[in-house]
Amino acid sequence: MTPVTTETTDRVLAPLEDALPGLEALYVDLHRHPELAFTETRTAAELARRLTEDGFEVHTEVGRTGVAGVLRNGEGPTVLLRADIDALPVEEQTGLSYASTARGIDENGNDVPLMHACGHDMHATWLSGAAHLLAAGREGWSGTLLVVFQPAEEGAGGALAMVHDGLFERASRPDVVFGQHIAPAPAGWVLTRPGVIMAATETLRITLHGRGGHGSRPETTVDPAVMAASVVLKLQTVVSRETAATDPAVVTVGSLHVGTAANVIADDAVLEVNTRAFDDGVLQRLHTAIERIVNAEAAGAGAPKPPTIEVVGAYPVTHNDEAASEELTEVFREHFGTEATLPAPQVTGSEDFSEFGRAAGVPSVFWLVGGFDPQQVITAMTEGRLESDVPSNHSPRFAPVLHPTLRTGVETLVVAALSRFTHPGIGELR
Structure with missing residues (x-):
């Protein structure tokens, strides 16, 4: 033919x-x-x-x-x-x-x-x-x-x-x-x-476990909102300080949910984080850095248990x-x-x-x-x-x-x- x-x-x-x-x-x-x-x-x-x-x-x-x-x-x-x-x-x-x-x-x-x-x-x-x-x-x-x-x-x-x-x-x-x-x-x-x-991509759902309580007595709690805010800021350094300028990469916190009322400190905060890179090795390094930062923040805050980190989506x-x-x-x-x-x-x-x-x-x-x-x-x-x-x-x-x-x-x-x-x-x- x-x-x-x-x-x-x-x-x-x-x-x-x-x-x-x-x-x-x-x-x-x-x-x-x-x-x-x-x-x-x-x-x-x-x-x-x-x-x-x-x-x-x-x-x-x-x-x-x-x-x-x-x-x-x-x-x-x-x-x-x-x-x-x-x-x-x-x-x-x-x-x-x-x-x-x-x-x-x-x-x-x-x-x-x-x-x-x-x-x-x-x-x-x-x-x-x-x-x-x-x-x-x-x-x-x-x-x-x-x-x-x-x-x-x-x-x-x-x-x-x-x-x-x-x-x-x-x-x-x-x-x-x-x-x-x-x-x-x-x-x-x-x-x-x-x-x-x-690019390849990975989506993580991260749950930061705190200890809830009354907004008037924050000293009795471990506030997951404060942990989440710190995590969001620290994650911005993964690309700017841990990834080579020759390796394009993106880390985005696209969703953050915590609390239901102004005077209630919640038990948990949930973040959804998306990463992208043109190389599978770079994507894995992003994942490792995110895990390290999240676990360190929880430990530093005295969280009652380590965060839960779930991979909820990934494309090559x-x-x-x-x-x-x-x-x-x-x-x-x-x-x-x-x-x-x-x-x-x-x-x-x-x-x-x-x-x-x-x-x-x-x-x-x-x-x-x-x-x-x-x-x-x-x-x-x-x-x-x-x-x-x-x-x-x-x-x-x-x-x-x-x-x-x-x-x-x-x-x-x-x-x-x-x-x-x-x-x-x-x-x-x-």
Whole structure:
């Protein structure tokens, strides 16, 4: 068998123009109806329905709320294309006519506003569109297409949940894994990077155990609020004084809860700490330093027992296979042009995408697709106002432009898949 030709790629992509209105409607629908990790039942049902209509063998409830579609199309490699589908507990402030007003219940039982503030609605729409085009153009390629709509990317471990629930046994084991993420970059840009593209991360829940009592008699207590305040300040030195300047790292105390009333000293304080680094060794050193500081603070305060330190989430670095990434970058340059195919920065955000390639033992490649008005982004970059003028992922103002973002993200997935599939011979056409 021979590789898929440029002419075949053009034929597969030809119906995209007519498909864009339907994809825009899907995106708007998903944006209006966000769902939190492992509750994406409505989203999953719609995506599964579309895969069924396109002739895929569909597997639902993989990893609780994930969806996998398999299209077996003769001999050839198996290509996995992945998109995440969960939303965030964020109150939308975009002012869009289709802005989310949805609410949901988070893992702690709290009623929270919901928003697709990280672009997973766009990711799902891209993959649905790519699956449709590849299925419609199946006479031009040979192999197996595995489409994965993953739940719970936002810190809840949805990729491993799907793997541990028998994704590859139910569907098919891939030969290569591809994925992408929308970024606050000019729409139409495709950003690639060999090697590490996104950071590893770890989330710790730390409980500082004190001894509660009346606010009027602090001498009878061990105040966990004071311990927590000191810990927060001391943790700022982990990066500034214990990490080499050549090793990028982040330590963030994102949540601190202590007490219920002004005149009551609580028994406990709970902190949630997030760390990030581009190297697993650096991440481990951050963990060790945090443990040392927390335990020392508790001992110095005379805490009745040592703190409880729990790892509640961790993702590895997103590492692109060097050869596969370079090969795909060349394919993107041929298709999109060198002016639109650019080097990606290393991103301190984290992803669990790489778990699929790690579990299968195959190469994986992850890239970024721009999604914002090009003039707005370029002007902001030129004037040094990118952070203030262009909303980042997880911002309540995160609002990608629909065009050409929709087109570009569908094309990248189709082009990536076809770069691995083979072209059937005359006698093999189906």
